[in-house]
Amino acid sequence: MHALQTTSLRVADNHLFILDQQALPQEKRWLSADTVAELVGHVHALRVRGAPLIGLSASLLLALLAERGANRDQLAQALETLRAARPTAVNLMNNLDRMKQVLAQQTFVPALTAEALRLIDEDKQLCDSIAQAGSALVTAGSRLLTHCNTGGLATAGVGTALGVIALAHQQGKVASVWVDETRPLLQGGRLTAWELGELGVPYQLITDSMAASLMAKGQVDAVWVGADRIAANGDVANKIGTYSLAVLAKFHDVPFYVAAPQTTLDPLCPDGDAIPIEQRAAAEVTGVAGSFGTVQWAPEHAQVYNPAFDVTPAALISGWVLDSGVVTPAEVANGAFQPK
Template identity: 65%
Template sequence: MQNLTALSLKTELGKLYVLDQTLLPQQQKWLLCQTVAQMIGMIKALQLRGAPAIGIGACLLLAYRASVGESREQLLQDAEVLRAARPTAVNLMNNLDSMVIALQQADFKGAAIACAEHLFAEDVALCQRMAEFGAGLVQDGEQLLTHCNTGGLATAGVGTALGVINLAHQQGKNIRLWVDETRPLLQGGRLTAWECQQLGIPYQLICDNMAAMLMARGQVDRIFVGSDRIAANGDFANKVGTYSLAVLAQYHQVPFYVVAPHTTVDLACTDGSAIPIEQRHADEVRGVSGGFGSAIWAPEDAPVFNPAFDVTPAALVTGWVLDSGVYSPADIAAGVLQQFNN
């Protein structure tokens, strides 16, 4: 297998390494990943996160397992086990579908490695195209807002929504970015803020509940978010809190865009009600933990509702920025997403 390098994934001498995102920004620690159990553990613990990165990471692991002699039958079983690791992120299922096809080939070992390398390179290209389409929407001097983390940590390439924002910055558009901290796991505060510092993007970190005030003051010109799954009608699932932003954006007449590769489209979901929403552990809401330490502020047995994602209706979206272009509500209503038969 080739040596591949992304912000959160890399292969060296045929072995797969994952950057532990739970330790950022305080520590940058690469973890060797050699087994399916390790990969699933990393995904569930959010050491590896971001819909595209999860799918590619799972396929790179299968390619590694093929390279060290695992049987076709076991690899196919492994693919099914990995498929259930993160129920909302459909990129994982789509990428594994490609890997299963590769595993049917006579030279399944070579085909698996080639498939994983292709998916990695494809995501790099998809991210670049999304960035170019999305950056074309940004005007000079605009104040942008984003939620969760959608940069290179979440993909093999430059990212989805943050990739758009970074390219607009590189184009000299004099942008300013508001970064939602993103409760309860602070992916904005820990990860997006860290990426912005690495990229030199001017940003300010805010609590999630401050976005409405900024919009009311006219300090948000445009919002870009990512997605883990887009239904056939344009409804989409993203990190919990995205729906609230979309409602606020409509009230304040702020353009609201979702940025995602075509691998995020799931035509089997006719609308957002069919998207499975992952429920996570109650401790994530009762307190907080990470490379910075841990703290609990709620009663230890406090009942908790902790969905990892919410669904934003298509009616609240200004445009869908995909790797093939920017689509309007009229495009979506006309069935443009039907072309993406993953």
Template identity: 60%
Template sequence: MKNLSALSLKTHQGELYVLDQTLLPHQQQWLHCTTVTQMVTLIQRLQLRGAPAIGIGASLLLAYRATQGDSQAQLQKDAEILRAARPTAVNLMNNLDSMLEAIQHTDFVSATVACAEALFAEDVALCQLMAEHGAALVQPNEQLLTHCNTGGLATAGVGTALGVINLAHQQGKNIRLWVDETRPLLQGGRLTAWECQQLGIPYQLICDNMAAMLMARGQVDRIFVGSDRIAANGDFANKVGTYSLAVLAHYHQVPFYVVAPHTTVDLACADGSVIPIEQRNADEVRGVSGAFGQTLWAPEEAPVFNPAFDVTPANLVTGWVLDTGVYSQQDIAAGVLQQLFG
């Protein structure tokens, strides 16, 4: 396997390493990943996260296992175990489908390695295309807002929504960025803020419930978010709290864009009502955990509702920024997703 390098994934001399995102921003620790069980744990603990990165990480792990002598039958079984690791992120399913095709080849070891490497390279290219399409929407001196983490930590390339924002920054558009901390996992506060500092993007961190005030004051010109799955009608699932932002943006007439690669489109989902929503550990709402340990602020037995994602309906979206272009509500209603990816 080639030596590959991304912000959260890398291969070196045929071995796979994952950056532990739960330790960011204060510690950077690379974990050597060698087994399917380990990869599932990394994904479920959010040590590896971001829809594209999850799919690519799982694919690279299968390729590694093939080079270690696993049989076709074992690799097929492992692919199904990996598929169940995160039910909402469709990139994982799409990438594993590609890997399963490679596993059928007579020379399945070479085929799986080539497929995983191709998926990595594809995501790098898709991220760059999304960045170019999205950055063209940004006007000089705009104040942007984003939710959760959609940068290089979540992909093999420059990211989705944050990739757009970073390219606009590199183009000298003098942007400023509001970063939602993103409850309950604080992935905006821990990860997006860290990436912005690395990239030199001027930003300010806010609590999620401050976004409405900023919009009312005219301090948000445009919103970019990512997605874990886009349904055929344009509804999309993203980190919980995205739907609230879309409602606020609609009321305040702030343009609201979802940025995602075509690998996030799931034509088998007619609309957002059939997108599976992952429910997570109650302690993520009762308190917070990280490199510093765990702190509980709620009663230990407090009942908790903790969906990882919510669904934003298409009628609240200004535009879909994909690697193939930017699409309006009229485009989506006319079936452009089916025409492009059906």
């Protein structure tokens, strides 16, 4: 495979590397993701993260393994191991389904490479289309609030919700952005704040519990978030804390938008109750670890409930901004996301 690089993925000399998103923003460190075990470990530790990016990294690794001589059975086993790495994000499943179809071809080695590269190019185009569709919804002088990280770090392109915000800023329509720190691993505080700074977008970092007071004071004009899975009825799984933002937005009459590529749709998943929610390690809540070391603030044996995601009901969402355009609540109610 020829050399390739996105914000967070790199292929060089037929080896896959990922940008360690646990080290950002203090350090820009590239790590080997050259085996299934390495990549799965990075996914579990959120060194590689973002629903689109996880799917793309898995697809690239399969193609590289094929080029190095792995046989069809070995690749099929690798594919299923990668599929199980992140149960909530459906982009991973959708991308690997396409790679699985290609694996059945007689000349599967070049076909897998071509498909992986096609997925990368498609994701870049999807991000651009989402940004175009979403920026049209942003009004001049907007103060926007976003949760988790949905920029170029999480995709092959400009991002989803953050791509919308970046383009709207270029168009002169964004006054400022409120950035939720996003528990438990602070992807907003570490990654979104860094990306907005790099883009020159004015922002202020807030704790997750501050959004209500801002909305009550009329300081938020719209909320923009991404998605890890969109069910057939429009329910959305996203980083934990998204649901509470949607409830707050509904109460304060603030538009709440979800920006995601079509690869995030799961028409075979009937509703949010059917979306598996990953439970993560207690250490992510009882303390913090980073380039500075490890700090423990909770009692040593504190019991912890730590879901990585929550589900926002469709009734709380003002619009789903896909690469195909904006889907309204009325269209979702009429079956826009149902199996065709």
